Amino acid sequence: MEILVIGGSYFFGRVFVMEASRSPNQPRITVLNRGTYSMQEFGALQITGDRHDRSVLAACDRHYDAVVDFCAYEAGDVDTVVRNITGSIGQYILVSTVDVYERGSGAVKAEDYPLEHRSFPGETGAYISGKVALEEELRSVCGANKIPYTILRPAILYGPYNYAPRESVYIQMMLTDRVLPYFADADGRFQFVYVKDAAQAALLAAGNKKAYGQAYNLCQDEVLTYSSFFDMLKHVADPEITADIKEIPVTVADALTRGIPVPFPATAAETELCANEKSKRDLGVEYTDFEEGMRRTYRAFKHVYEK
Numbered sequence: 001m002e003i004l005v006i007g008g009s010y011f012f013g014r015v016f017v018m019e020a021s022r023s024p025n026q027p028r029i030t031v032l033n034r035g036t037y038s039m040q041e042f043g044a045l046q047i048t049g050d051r052h053d054r055s056v057l058a059a060c061d062r063h064y065d066a067v068v069d070f071c072a073y074e075a076g077d078v079d080t081v082v083r084n085i086t087g088s089i090g091q092y093i094l095v096s097t098v099d100v101y102e103r104g105s106g107a108v109k110a111e112d113y114p115l116e117h118r119s120f121p122g123e124t125g126a127y128i129s130g131k132v133a134l135e136e137e138l139r140s141v142c143g144a145n146k147i148p149y150t151i152l153r154p155a156i157l158y159g160p161y162n163y164a165p166r167e168s169v170y171i172q173m174m175l176t177d178r179v180l181p182y183f184a185d186a187d188g189r190f191q192f193v194y195v196k197d198a199a200q201a202a203l204l205a206a207g208n209k210k211a212y213g214q215a216y217n218l219c220q221d222e223v224l225t226y227s228s229f230f231d232m233l234k235h236v237a238d239p240e241i242t243a244d245i246k247e248i249p250v251t252v253a254d255a256l257t258r259g260i261p262v263p264f265p266a267t268a269a270e271t272e273l274c275a276n277e278k279s280k281r282d283l284g285v286e287y288t289d290f291e292e293g294m295r296r297t298y299r300a301f302k303h304v305y306e307k
Contacts, residue, residue, distance in 0.1 A: 001029040001207055002062055004089075005044070006051055006081065009037035011161050016068065016199040017042050023203060032060060033071075065090040066206040073130050078137045082145055091212065092149045093205055094138050096131045098191075098217055098274045100153065110275045111153070111215045134159070135215075137231075148212035150205045152198070155219035155274060156264065157170040159195035159293065160300035166263045167294075170233060171301045174241060180233070180259050181249040187225040188265035191219040191273060194293040197285060204283040207272070216244065216283060217274040217301030222290045226264065237297040238302075 003020065007013040008031045020029050021042040021278045031039045035048035049056030051071065057080070067089050072078055073082045078094065101109045102116045115132050119125060135151055142149040173179050205211040220229075234242045250258070252266045265271055279285040 001065045003027045003029050004060055004064040004067045005031045007033055009033045010163055013070035014161055015195045016202055017044055019199040022132045042276050054084040056070055058086045061086040064086045066093055068093045068202055070095045072134050075133050079141045082141050092142050092147050094151050094152045096135055096151050098153045098155050099128050100132050108273045108275050111278055114283055115125050150211040151215035153217050154198045155191040155193045155197050158192050159297050165261055168301050169261045172305050175305045178244040179246050180230055182249045183226045183252055184249055185251050186266045187268045189271045190265045193218045193220055194288040197287050201283055201285045210282050216279040217276050219274050219276045232294050236298045
């Protein structure tokens with residue numbers, strides 16, 4: 001199998017390439033990105049350049065059984081690839097987000113739940129609007145060109161190589177300062193997905209006719225709160241670290257004022273939950289137990305922050 005990865009050098013895409021290199025099926029991977037981190041050590045063919053550059057896309061001149069697009073954010077990103085790639089596409093897999101669903105109902109969203117078409121301010125609002133528009137663009141462009149498509153909607157990704165200031169920032173606080181916040185007024189709930197599980201989902205979808213024309217939520221079984229997240233983080237840490245941890249009681253508002261990270265939904269109003277049964281049933285995704293996923297994540301970042 002030939003797979004073209006667009007993006008693929010930072011977090012989710014990087015882990016996907018790494019997992020593909022270990023797959024028994026050994027797909028041939030071509031990575032198109034700006035070349036900040038080369039994936040050639042994992043056997044990937046590297047094409048360096050901007051995805052919006054048509055001459056760079058023209059260098060993708062093979063038949064790709066699947067294109068896995070990790071970095072489509074702007075209107076036209078899918079259309080530009082389909083129009084300008086020199087090779088042919090057997091399936092287009094778009095990495096979207098569970099944030100595309102209509103917000104505020106309190107419902108647990110399955111994949112057929114209505115998408116959000118209202119506009120929200122700020123970077124988050126732009127991100128949601130962009131992903132909703134790209135899902136619609138994918139259906140339209142791939143439909144017009146008779147290309148099967150699949151949409152993956154991960155929840156909050158966590159795990160080794162996560163460059164976003166999420167779980168790693170709290171691990172750093174534990175290891176370097178021996179502190180963790182305690183948010184007395186945080187009543188938000190949220191879902192994670194271990195990055196290797198999401199990567200496996202993408203591999204299971206590639207070339208899978210059952211996945212054609214389908215969307216899949218990718219989220220672990222556990223629903224978390226800040227309290228349960230911090231409890232697990234202390235549970236998987238080294239005992240000598242946990243013994244020294246000082247908890248800093250703080251409100252969410254005060255935390256934001258003091259520069260203490262609040263990267264996950266902190267209020268009940270922000271809570272948006274999704275179902276994962278379809279990904280298990282159609283793709284056979286097996287979600288890593290949260291304790292095991294956090295243990296692996298802690299160990300990975302411990303090597304980074306204790307150097």
